[in-house]
Amino acid sequence: MSYQTLPKVELHLHLEGAAPPTFIAGLAQEKNIDISGIFDEKGGYAYLDFDHFLKVYEAACTTLQTPDDFRRLTLAVLEESASNGVVYSEAFLSPDFCGGGDLDAWRDYLAAIADAAVEAERTMGITLRGIVTGIRHFGPEKCNVAARCAAETMGDFITGYGMAGNEMVGRPGDYAYSFDMAREAGLRLTCHAGEWGGAAMVSETIRDLRVERIGHGIGGVSDPALVEEIAEKGIVLEVCPGSNVVLNAVEGWGSHPIARLRDAGVPVTVSTDDPPFFHTTMTQEYEMLDQTFGWGENDFAALNAAALKAAFCDEDTRANVAKRLELTND
Numbered sequence: 001m002s003y004q005t006l007p008k009v010e011l012h013l014h015l016e017g018a019a020p021p022t023f024i025a026g027l028a029q030e031k032n033i034d035i036s037g038i039f040d041e042k043g044g045y046a047y048l049d050f051d052h053f054l055k056v057y058e059a060a061c062t063t064l065q066t067p068d069d070f071r072r073l074t075l076a077v078l079e080e081s082a083s084n085g086v087v088y089s090e091a092f093l094s095p096d097f098c099g100g101g102d103l104d105a106w107r108d109y110l111a112a113i114a115d116a117a118v119e120a121e122r123t124m125g126i127t128l129r130g131i132v133t134g135i136r137h138f139g140p141e142k143c144n145v146a147a148r149c150a151a152e153t154m155g156d157f158i159t160g161y162g163m164a165g166n167e168m169v170g171r172p173g174d175y176a177y178s179f180d181m182a183r184e185a186g187l188r189l190t191c192h193a194g195e196w197g198g199a200a201m202v203s204e205t206i207r208d209l210r211v212e213r214i215g216h217g218i219g220g221v222s223d224p225a226l227v228e229e230i231a232e233k234g235i236v237l238e239v240c241p242g243s244n245v246v247l248n249a250v251e252g253w254g255s256h257p258i259a260r261l262r263d264a265g266v267p268v269t270v271s272t273d274d275p276p277f278f279h280t281t282m283t284q285e286y287e288m289l290d291q292t293f294g295w296g297e298n299d300f301a302a303l304n305a306a307a308l309k310a311a312f313c314d315e316d317t318r319a320n321v322a323k324r325l326e327l328t329n330d
């Protein structure tokens with residue numbers, strides 16, 4: 001069956017990584033930027049492995065140069081999400097790609113993104129919240145700058161702080177200052193870990209960064225005591241199976257640990273990460289979970305309930321989205 005119209009909550013989506021390749025190619029043409037090397041012959045993104053993916057991603061971002069580019073990007077991304085049934089989404093937003101960490105510039109970019117979110121809510125029925133994101137391989141100093149941007153602009157729209165990028169650079173504790181700053185400002189916290197790193201990386205992330213959600217987290221599955229700890233503490237995993245399969249973080253759908261984690265009592269949620277890079281959509285993620293693990297409507301209702309419970313939003317918004325999901329709050 002098609003899950004396209006089933007209402008969904010998505011917690012893990014990189015705004016720039018969700019840019020349709022045609023959108024980025026159009027901006028490149030408008031601005032006379034030659035990034036032809038990042039596309040394949042069909043116009044999709046082309047990369048060899050995770051490190052190369054990060055380079056291609058950053059090359060695509062060189063076309064995003066003004067607040068209006070981000071306004072248009074946000075509308076394009078939310079249109080695609082809404083057409084896949086997403087009614088609530090959280091997007092990772094990077095000050096590094098929005099004015100290079102300059103706070104005044106960041107405010108301008110953010111205003112444009114938030115304007116687009118208001119328009120999308122009115123016209124497409126999708127609600128967006130922003131998670132300011134430091135990029136780990138840019139180093140702790142740049143993450144501190146990102147966290148400061150987050151702390152200075154937190155509010156109705158910016159509700160969280162997180163860290164993405166190459167998790168094999170440094171250890172989680174090297175980034176503790178940025179997470180401390182964000183926590184003290186009142187932001188909710190998530191961090192990529194256990195996409196490439198093993199159980200120790202996930203465990204240190206929980207201990208040193210004191211996050212309530214983990215991006216991916218699948219590397220934790222190899223340590224039963226850690227799985228038990230995650231389940232007990234109710235730390236939510238933002239699992240992105242299609243991303244993991246395409247990037248070869250797992251061997252294939254059949255060996256993806258999402259079902260084992262869920263069955264061990266871990267609160268799992270499902271997201272697309274960077275959908276055009278991984279040739280996926282939320283609809284396709286659901287279809288693959290159905291085909292691979294036999295998950296059906298009750299499983300997806302539970303996934304969405306877990307995601308909404310873990311969403312970085314205020315209670316009025318949560319209640320409003322619950323109605324759109326036709327869930328009752330318990």
Ligand code: ADE
Nearest residue numbers: 014017164165192273274
């Ligand atoms: N930034 C965008 N996508 C990412 C991923 N899958 N892992 C880490 N950083 C990212």
Ligand code: ZN
Nearest residue numbers: 164192215273
């Ligand atoms: Zn991610």
